[in-house]
Amino acid sequence: MRLTDYEQAMLAGEFGEPRRRALSQQIEIGNFFDAEDFVEVAQAHIMADTESLGEAGVVFLEELAAGSKEETCVLIPTITDPRGADFQAYERINHDPAYVALERRAVDAFRALGILMTDTCINYQTVMAPVRGEHLAMGDTGVVIYSNSVLGARTNYEGGPSALASAMTGRTARYGFHLDQHRRGTTRFVVSRQPEDWCDWGILGGIVGRAMGSYFEVPVIEGLEGTAPTSDDLKHFGAAMASFGSSALFHIPGVTPEAPNLESVFEGASPEPTVIEDTVIDAFKQSYGASDDRLDVVVFAAPQLSLMELQRLAGLLDGKQVNDAVTLLAATNPENKFAADRMGLTGTIEQAGGILLEGVCFYQMHARELGEANGWTRLMTNSAKLSNIIGGYGYEPVLADMKRCVESAVAGRIV
Numbered sequence: 001m002r003l004t005d006y007e008q009a010m011l012a013g014e015f016g017e018p019r020r021r022a023l024s025q026q027i028e029i030g031n032f033f034d035a036e037d038f039v040e041v042a043q044a045h046i047m048a049d050t051e052s053l054g055e056a057g058v059v060f061l062e063e064l065a066a067g068s069k070e071e072t073c074v075l076i077p078t079i080t081d082p083r084g085a086d087f088q089a090y091e092r093i094n095h096d097p098a099y100v101a102l103e104r105r106a107v108d109a110f111r112a113l114g115i116l117m118t119d120t121c122i123n124y125q126t127v128m129a130p131v132r133g134e135h136l137a138m139g140d141t142g143v144v145i146y147s148n149s150v151l152g153a154r155t156n157y158e159g160g161p162s163a164l165a166s167a168m169t170g171r172t173a174r175y176g177f178h179l180d181q182h183r184r185g186t187t188r189f190v191v192s193r194q195p196e197d198w199c200d201w202g203i204l205g206g207i208v209g210r211a212m213g214s215y216f217e218v219p220v221i222e223g224l225e226g227t228a229p230t231s232d233d234l235k236h237f238g239a240a241m242a243s244f245g246s247s248a249l250f251h252i253p254g255v256t257p258e259a260p261n262l263e264s265v266f267e268g269a270s271p272e273p274t275v276i277e278d279t280v281i282d283a284f285k286q287s288y289g290a291s292d293d294r295l296d297v298v299v300f301a302a303p304q305l306s307l308m309e310l311q312r313l314a315g316l317l318d319g320k321q322v323n324d325a326v327t328l329l330a331a332t333n334p335e336n337k338f339a340a341d342r343m344g345l346t347g348t349i350e351q352a353g354g355i356l357l358e359g360v361c362f363y364q365m366h367a368r369e370l371g372e373a374n375g376w377t378r379l380m381t382n383s384a385k386l387s388n389i390i391g392g393y394g395y396e397p398v399l400a401d402m403k404r405c406v407e408s409a410v411a412g413r414i415v
Contacts (some may be wrong), residue, residue: 001030001173016071018064018199022165028251030284035271039174043077044167045123046115047139048160049084050102051362057160065112070272072116074167081112081128081140082304082331082361083119089357093329094373099366115167115211117331120333124151125231125306127173127335131258135178137166141242142235142385143304148249150234152257153381155179157248159270177248182216183258185251185265190272191223193281198236198309199401201229202384207276209245220251220265222273229255239303240384251386288387288399293413295398296376298405301331301362302386309402310340316406323412324352327374331357347349348372354409362386367393380405380414 003011011027030038040275064072084282085095085103100281105316107117121140124147127168130136132152138144139158145152156176158166166172176182189208208219221243229237229252241247246301257264300313313330322328330349332340337358340346344357371377371394379395381387382405387397398414408414 001027001035002274004038007038007171016068016279018067018072019026019168021318022168023171025165026169026173028258030175030398032171033175035173037174038171039178040170041076041135042165043079043130043134043136043138044080045079045081045136045140045143046110046157046160046163046167047081048106048110048164049082050099050106051084051364051366052160053269055102058102058109058280061106061109061113065109066089067262069114072168073370075170076167077128078115078167079120079123081116081119081143082333083359086357086360090292092355093327095159096366096369096373099369114348115216115329118333118335120304120335121361122306122333125235126333127386135165135172137172139163141246142239144248145238145242145250146235149238149251149256150231154183157246164230176196178217182218183249184218184267185220185259185270186217187211187219188271189219189221190273190275191221191277193370194224194226195233195237195384199382199384201233202236202240202382203281203399204276205240206244206384206388207280207284208250208347209247211274212245215246215248217247218249218251218261220253220270220398222253222282224252224255230308232309235306236383236385237304238387240388241267243300243385243388245347259392261303280308285399288397290396290398290414293415294325295325295376295408295414296378296379297329297374297384298409299331299362300382300402300405301329302381302389304361304384305330305332305336307336307339309403310336310345310349312402313354313406314345316403317352317354318348320406320410322409325412326409327376328354328406328409329357329362330354331361336357362392363389365375367395370396380408386412399414
């Protein structure tokens with residue numbers, strides 16, 4: 001890889017051993033992907049909940065943070081994905097105190113490194129959103145695909161260690177979606193039915209994601225010429241696509257910034273489209289159905305809820321009561337939780353028997369152990385992404401729109 005004078009000095013250890021080691025690791029990544037050089041990045045986003053880190057990962061962070069600030073503090077604005085524990089609510093959901101203690105240690109280490117504890121996978125709806133053409137080092141699947149597709153920024157999926165390395169060097173290898181040639185459409189879909197709610201958008205994203213055969217495939221979706229999708233619509237669409245297909249970029253002609261029309265998004269002639277028929281959509285949803293009406297827990301998470309989603313949830317729960325046999329959980333980030341407290345949304349949700357979790361996402365907070373501690377098996381959600389993930393933690397997921405999820409929580413059974 002070609003290195004600038006500044007990067008050569010960093011590799012020579014002139015800015016300390018931690019930065020030398022970080023850049024050395026990034027060179028290995030760049031060589032693997034045949035990157036010619038580095039690109040400067042404006043932000044980094046680190047996925048490092050303690051379920052992923054474990055004891056060894058936390059010790060690594062603590063040892064790094066123990067160094068001099070001059071050598072270890074991050075060089076660019078660096079934010080965090082949801083954490084593995086809600087310090088305010090862990091006792092209410094029987095979260096193992098040992099996991100909570102490990103999480104506190106990780107948070108202390110991150111803060112010592114100068115990292116902003118945003119604890120969110122919806123930073124683009126909460127803190128400074130990336131802009132078109134801005135190069136980033138982002139980690140979370142939903143963050144990456146939204147940044148690339150909806151905002152027109154440029155990032156690959158960065159694992160926790162590589163995102164931390166970018167934070168410490170201000171660089172990432174120039175490959176993949178940092179390059180123009182990988183941002184062109186490769187696959188074409190036509191939708192026969194307009195999505196009606198967030199669940200429908202997630203289902204559509206899941207169907208497209210399942211059809212992807214490579215990380216570098218870029219789907220182009222037509223047939224969405226109705227009402228312009230909202231940020232939450234595209235959030236659920238992209239998060240599900242990334243979860244089912246490891247996709248990092250999509251285009252919707254006339255909606256996303258790099259696709260003003262169909263002709264401009266493909267290199268040459270566009271491929272023949274795949275039509276997503278109503279039967280395919282119905283079959284996807286039915287695959288996350290249930291053989292009986294048993295219900296243990298309703299979860300709104302993955303991605304975290306925006307303020308608009310919280311308002312919708314509070315409105316559906318207003319004047320109602322969650323059945324004692326069911327737990328209702330919703331996850332958002334600290335900024336939205338503070339706003340929800342101030343606006344009375346938290347009060348409405350919790351008066352109805354729900355629990356609003358802060359700075360976490362359900363599947364990143366030791367979901368298997370939470371299920372065992374609380375006797376949860378049958379889980380209902382409006383998130384296609386969560387439905388895809390949570391089966392690996394021992395749950396039986398049921399996918400439905402938010403209204404039906406709330407009605408089921410109130411009834412104490414799937415309705």
